Amino acid sequence: MLLEVEGLCVNYGHIEAIRDISFNVPEGSVTTLIGANGAGKTTTLKTLSGIRKVRAGSVKFDGKDITHAAPYDRVKLGISQSPEGRRCFVGMTVRENLDMGAFVRNDRKSKAYQEDIDRVLALFPRLAERINQSAGTMSGGEQQMLAIGRALMARPRLILLDEPSMGLAPKLIAQIFSIIKEINEQGTTVLLVEQNAAQALKAADDAHILETGEIVRSGKGSELAGDDSVKAAYLGGD
Ligand code: ATP
Numbered sequence: 001m002l003l004e005v006e007g008l009c010v011n012y013g014h015i016e017a018i019r020d021i022s023f024n025v026p027e028g029s030v031t032t033l034i035g036a037n038g039a040g041k042t043t044t045l046k047t048l049s050g051i052r053k054v055r056a057g058s059v060k061f062d063g064k065d066i067t068h069a070a071p072y073d074r075v076k077l078g079i080s081q082s083p084e085g086r087r088c089f090v091g092m093t094v095r096e097n098l099d100m101g102a103f104v105r106n107d108r109k110s111k112a113y114q115e116d117i118d119r120v121l122a123l124f125p126r127l128a129e130r131i132n133q134s135a136g137t138m139s140g141g142e143q144q145m146l147a148i149g150r151a152l153m154a155r156p157r158l159i160l161l162d163e164p165s166m167g168l169a170p171k172l173i174a175q176i177f178s179i180i181k182e183i184n185e186q187g188t189t190v191l192l193v194e195q196n197a198a199q200a201l202k203a204a205d206d207a208h209i210l211e212t213g214e215i216v217r218s219g220k221g222s223e224l225a226g227d228d229s230v231k232a233a234y235l236g237g238d
Contacts, residue, residue, distance in 0.1 A: 035210035090136030101153030
């Protein structure tokens, strides 16, 4: 297992945002957490990147206990996140945003670094076309691509993607999901958080459903996508 989450509890003051959740992310997989607005998906990812503190429970990455590790150290270990709402550095160019993603690396003059830039630009040709453009002038879809590309520049073993389809047109959503598949096929394990349950279950090997801070169902993505109660609750009854 690349990531092991055991009995995780996270609070905002007295509010229990996450209550005793346990799940694993197998190396090489796409694993998804789906759930409605406010279910605790973003809090889970923020806790895995070390931005939120754990009240109880543990997190292991590649067998190592990282429950209380600092965010910087987690990026160094190989966990990086594309946050909800993209959060690109809007006053910076595409290239500068990609460099920011590599803030833990000290090999910027190396061939390996250039190869990683090339790999991101091959995944997202739109970013190559706009390499010197200010991120703030780009469309939502382009900024989403940039947020994912920026996370990839840390060379993660595990990439955390928070709602990459949010606010995008259907054609762009399909494109983002096909790129997520490609990133995974290139060897990066993916933990995907989505309100777009239909697409996420289709893309995922393993899936977990969060409801008000608890995991209420777990299974294979394909199995949950075909389940009548999941369809009724999360897939618009299709
Ligand atoms: P969304 O899709 O809206 O981001 P989510 O599933 O990611 O939803 P979270 O954002 O993790 O859910 O929120 C989980 C719970 O924690 C909710 O009840 C929310 O109101 C609460 N919460 C989130 N952030 C804060 C905060 N900064 N202060 C207090 N409560 C918060």
